Amino acid sequence: MTQKLAARRLENQLAHSHLEREIGGFTLNLSAFNMPSERTIYHPNPSVFKNAHVNSFDQYVDLHRHSIDKPEEFWGEIVKQFYWETPINIDKFFTYNFDFRKGPIFTKWFDGATTNISYNLLDRNVRNGNGDKIAFYWEGNHPDDYSRLTYKKLLEEVCKFANVLKSKGVKKGDRVAVYMPMILESVVTLLACTRIGAIHSLVFAGFSADSFADRILHCGARVLVTADGVWRGEKHLALKSICDQSMEKCARKGHNVEHCIVVSHLGRVTAPPNAPQQHFVTPMKNGRDEWWQDLMEDASSLCYPEWMQAEDPLFMLYTSGSTGKPKGVLHTTGGYMVYAATTFKYVFDYKPNDVYFCTADVGWITGHTYLVYGPLANGATSVMFEGTPFYPENDRFWAVIEKYKVTQFYTAPTAIRALMKFDSDLVKRHDLSSLRVLGSVGEPINPEAWMWYYKVVGNEKCSIVDTFWQTETGGHVLTPLPGATPMKPGAASFPFFGVQAVLLDENGKEIEGEGEGYLVFNRPWPGLMRSLYNDHDRYEDTYFNKFPGYYCTGDGARRDASGYLWVTGRVDDMLNVSGHLMSTAEVESVLTEYPGVSEAAVVAKPHPVKGECLYCFVTLTENTSYNEKLLGDLKKLVRERIGPFAQPDVIQNAPQLPKTRSGKIMRRILRKIAVNDRDVGDITTLADTNVVEELFANRPIAA
Numbered sequence: 152m153t154q155k156l157a158a159r160r161l162e163n164q165l166a167h168s169h170l171e172r173e174i175g176g177f178t179l180n181l182s183a184f185n186m187p188s189e190r191t192i193y194h195p196n197p198s199v200f201k202n203a204h205v206n207s208f209d210q211y212v213d214l215h216r217h218s219i220d221k222p223e224e225f226w227g228e229i230v231k232q233f234y235w236e237t238p239i240n241i242d243k244f245f246t247y248n249f250d251f252r253k254g255p256i257f258t259k260w261f262d263g264a265t266t267n268i269s270y271n272l273l274d275r276n277v278r279n280g281n282g283d284k285i286a287f288y289w290e291g292n293h294p295d296d297y298s299r300l301t302y303k304k305l306l307e308e309v310c311k312f313a314n315v316l317k318s319k320g321v322k323k324g325d326r327v328a329v330y331m332p333m334i335l336e337s338v339v340t341l342l343a344c345t346r347i348g349a350i351h352s353l354v355f356a357g358f359s360a361d362s363f364a365d366r367i368l369h370c371g372a373r374v375l376v377t378a379d380g381v382w383r384g385e386k387h388l389a390l391k392s393i394c395d396q397s398m399e400k401c402a403r404k405g406h407n408v409e410h411c412i413v414v415s416h417l418g419r420v421t422a423p424p425n426a427p428q429q430h431f432v433t434p435m436k437n438g439r440d441e442w443w444q445d446l447m448e449d450a451s452s453l454c455y456p457e458w459m460q461a462e463d464p465l466f467m468l469y470t471s472g473s474t475g476k477p478k479g480v481l482h483t484t485g486g487y488m489v490y491a492a493t494t495f496k497y498v499f500d501y502k503p504n505d506v507y508f509c510t511a512d513v514g515w516i517t518g519h520t521y522l523v524y525g526p527l528a529n530g531a532t533s534v535m536f537e538g539t540p541f542y543p544e545n546d547r548f549w550a551v552i553e554k555y556k557v558t559q560f561y562t563a564p565t566a567i568r569a570l571m572k573f574d575s576d577l578v579k580r581h582d583l584s585s586l587r588v589l590g591s592v593g594e595p596i597n598p599e600a601w602m603w604y605y606k607v608v609g610n611e612k613c614s615i616v617d618t619f620w621q622t623e624t625g626g627h628v629l630t631p632l633p634g635a636t637p638m639k640p641g642a643a644s645f646p647f648f649g650v651q652a653v654l655l656d657e658n659g660k661e662i663e664g665e666g667e668g669y670l671v672f673n674r675p676w677p678g679l680m681r682s683l684y685n686d687h688d689r690y691e692d693t694y695f696n697k698f699p700g701y702y703c704t705g706d707g708a709r710r711d712a713s714g715y716l717w718v719t720g721r722v723d724d725m726l727n728v729s730g731h732l733m734s735t736a737e738v739e740s741v742l743t744e745y746p747g748v749s750e751a752a753v754v755a756k757p758h759p760v761k762g763e764c765l766y767c768f769v770t771l772t773e774n775t776s777y778n779e780k781l782l783g784d785l786k787k788l789v790r791e792r793i794g795p796f797a798q799p800d801v802i803q804n805a806p807q808l809p810k811t812r813s814g815k816i817m818r819r820i821l822r823k824i825a826v827n828d829r830d831v832g833d834i835t836t837l838a839d840t841n842v843v844e845e846l847f848a849n850r851p852i853a854a
C-alpha cells in the first residue's frame with residue numbers, strides 16, 4: 152500500500168469513527184511528501200505515550216465524554232487535591248446561564264466554597280513535602296545571571312510581600328497595578344495579592360505609559376508595583392520612568408497612585424557592554440516611591456491567608472476589544488485554580504521530575520496561567536527567562552533547554568518562525584534530548600513552522616500541542632494531548648475536558664460534521680472568565696449577544712472529515728501581531744488623533760515572522776503632505792499610545808477609502824490591496840468604485 156493510499160484509508164477510518172474510537176494502530180508519517188496537509192498525521196512517540204496521563208485517543212474520548220456527561224463527577228475527583236476551607240456543596244457545584252433571553256449571563260463554580268489560591272500553590276506543596284523543591288529557575292538576560300527559588304522560600308517571600316501590601320493599606324477586593332519584567336518578584340507580587348484577596352491587574356511591560364495609565368484609571372489601583380528597569384537583549388527598558396509618566400497622567404485625571412513599590416533590579420544583573428550610566432539612575436518621589444528591598448527587610452514572613460469565596464475575583468487582565476477600548480477580563484478564584492492546574496497537568500503531561508519552560512511574558516494570560524498558576528498548582532519546577540531568544544546568540548532558547556534539561560517547552564509561532572530562519576545547526580549543537588512536549592500558543596501555527604518545530608527541535612519524537620485559548624477562557628480549550636492525540640500540523644485538534652466546541656453558521660445553526668463556521672462554546676468550564684471588570688453589560692454584549700446560548704470566541708474554525716478542529720483566525724476586526732491581539736479600531740483611533748489625518752483604516756497583512764502586521768490607510772487633511780516625517784510621526788504616535796509591538800509596517804496614503812453607500816469602510820477590499828491581490832470580488836456596493844484602482848496605484852513601493 153502506498154503511503155498516500157494508507158493516508159486516505161486512515162482518513163476514511165477517521166471520518167467514520169469521527170471522534171468516536173480508536174484510529175488504527177499504525178503509525179503514518181507523510182513527511183516525505185512536500186507539504187503536510189490535513190491528511191498528514193503524526194502519532195505520539197512511544198517514549199511520550201508510554202507513561203502519559205492519557206495514553207490513547209480512546210482514553211481521551213472516554214474522559215472527555217465523562218467530563219461532559221457528568222461534570223460533577225469529573226471535576227469532583229479533581230477538586231479533592233485542593234484545600235477548601237469551606238467544602239464544596241455538591242448542589243451548587245456549577246450553575247450558569249448563557250442565554251440572555253432567560254436572564255443575565257453568569258457562570259459560577261463551587262459557589263459558597265472558600266479557599267485561597269496562594270495557600271494551595273505554596274503552603275499545600277510545602278506541607279506535602281515539596282518545600283525544598285525548586286519552584287523556579289530564573290535565567291537572566293545575560294547568561295551569567297541566574298538564580299533559583301524553592302517552594303518554601305517562595306512562600307516566605309509571598310508572605311513578606313503580602314505584609315508589605317497590607318502595610319500600604321491594601322485590603323481584600325482592592326486592585327493592585329503591576330508593571331513588571333520577567334523577574335521572580337513578579338510571581339511574588341501576584342501571589343502576595345492573592346494571599347490577602349487583592350485583585351492584581353498586571354499590564355505587559357511593553358505597553359506604553361499612556362496605555363498603562365488608561366488601565367490604572369480603569370481599575371482604580373492606588374498601589375503600583377514595578378522595577379527600576381530591565382535589559383532585553385541589548386535594549387534597556389526604563390520601567391520606572393514609564394510608570395512615572397503613567398502616574399502623572401493619572402494624577403492629571405484626578406486619580407492618585409499613593410504607593411509605588413520599585414524592585415531594584417538593574418544593579419544586580421550584568422548589563423551589556425558600554426551601557427550608558429544614565430540607565431542606572433532611577434528617580435524616586437518622596438512619600439510615594441519606595442524600594443522593594445527596603446520594605447521587605449523588616450516584613451514578617453508569616454501571613455495568614457484570606458479565605459476567599461470560590462467566586463471572589465482573583466485577577467483582571469486587559470485584552471483588546473474590537474471597539475478599541477481594552478476589556479478588563481475578570482477571573483475568579485476556585486474555578487480558575489482548578490482549570491489552570493488541570494490543563495497544565497494534562498496538556499503538558501506534567502510529571503513530578505519534569506522541568507517546564509514557558510517563554511511567555513508574565514504580562515499575558517499565558518504568563519499568568521502557564522508560568523505562574525498552573526505550574527505552581529502542580530508543584531512543578533519551571534524556568535523563568537528574562538531575555539530574548541536572540542541574545543547573546545540566536546541559540547539562547549536551545550541553550551536554556553540544554554542547561555536545565557527542560558522536558559516541556561512552550562512558546563509562540565512567531566518565535567518559532569523567527570528562529571527557523573537561522574541555520575538548524577544552532578539547534579543541533581545543543582542536547583535537547585530531555586524534551587518530551589512542545590507547546591505552541593497565541594496564533595495559528597503554519598504547517599512549515601510546525602514541521603520545523605517537530606523535526607528540528609523535537610527530533611521527531613516530541614508531541615506538539617497546538618493550544619488554542621484566550622485571555623477570556625482562562626486556560627486551554629482546544630488542544631491535542633501529548634500521549635493521546637494523533638497530530639495534524641496546524642490543527643488545535645479537540646476540546647479539552649469539560650469543553651464542548653460548536654461551529655455555527657451565520658444564522659446561528661450548528662454545523663454537524665465537516666464544515667467551517669464561528670467557533671463557540673455551549674457551556675462553561677471552570678476557567679471561563681466571569682465578567683469584564685465593572686462592565687457586565689459589555690461582557691454580555693461582546694460574548695453572548697451574537698448567538699444566544701453560546702460563548703462566542705470571535706474566532707472562526709473548520710472541522711475536517713476526521714473531526715479535527717482548525718482555528719482559522721479572528722472573524723471580528725482584530726489583528727494578531729506576533730501573538731499580541733489588538734483591534735483595528737484601537738490603532739485607527741490613535742492615527743486619527745494626529746491633526747493631519749482625517750480618517751484611517753487598518754487591516755492585517757500576512758507577515759512571514761509576525762504572522763500578521765499592520766497595514767494602515769490614512770486620508771490626510773488638505774494641508775498635510777505624505778512624506779517621511781509624517782510616517783515617522785505616525786509610527787511614533789502608535790508606539791507611544793499603544794506600545795512598540797503595535798507599530799505599523801505600512802502606512803499608505805488614501806485620498807479616499809472604499810465605502811459602501813451607507814458609509815461603512817469595506818475592509819475586505821483593503822485587505823486585498825494590502826497584499827496586492829486584484830481579485831477583489833464584488834465591489835458593486837461601493838459608493839465609488841474608482842477608489843479601488845486609485846488605491847492599488849498608490850501602494851507604497853516598500854509594501
Ligand code: 6R9
Nearest residue numbers: 592593594595617618619620621622718732
Ligand atoms: C492565549 C492567548 C487569543 C486569540 C484567540 C485566537 C488566537 C491563540 C491560538 C490562536 C489559533 C492557536 N490564538 N492561540 N489561534 N491557534 N493555538 O493567546 O490569549 O492573547 O487573549 O489571544 O489568539 O485568535 O482568540 P489572547
